[in-house]
Amino acid sequence: MKISDIANRKFSRAFMGYNIGEVDAFLDEIAKDIERREQDIKLLELRNEMLIERLAASGVSLSSVKTE
Numbered sequence: 512m513k514i515s516d517i518a519n520r521k522f523s524r525a526f527m528g529y530n531i532g533e534v535d536a537f538l539d540e541i542a543k544d545i546e547r548r549e550q551d552i553k554l555l556e557l558r559n560e561m562l563i564e565r566l567a568a569s570g571v572s573l574s575s576v577k578t579e
């Protein structure tokens with residue numbers, strides 16, 4: 512999901528506002544997307560740490576590498 516998908520999302524009007532079911536479904540979709548992205552970030556951070564450890568073990572200077 513792209514930011515523009517969120518910004519441009521339109522909901523049907525119901526008697527007293529927006530259709531609650533549509534809004535809830537959209538929020539669930541956003542939550543799942545955020546969860547997937549957070550998992551991707553954790554995996555990439557782990558891979559980064561592993562690569563830094565491999566470089567250090569091979570004697571490569573890591574003075575210019577940030578881990579956080």
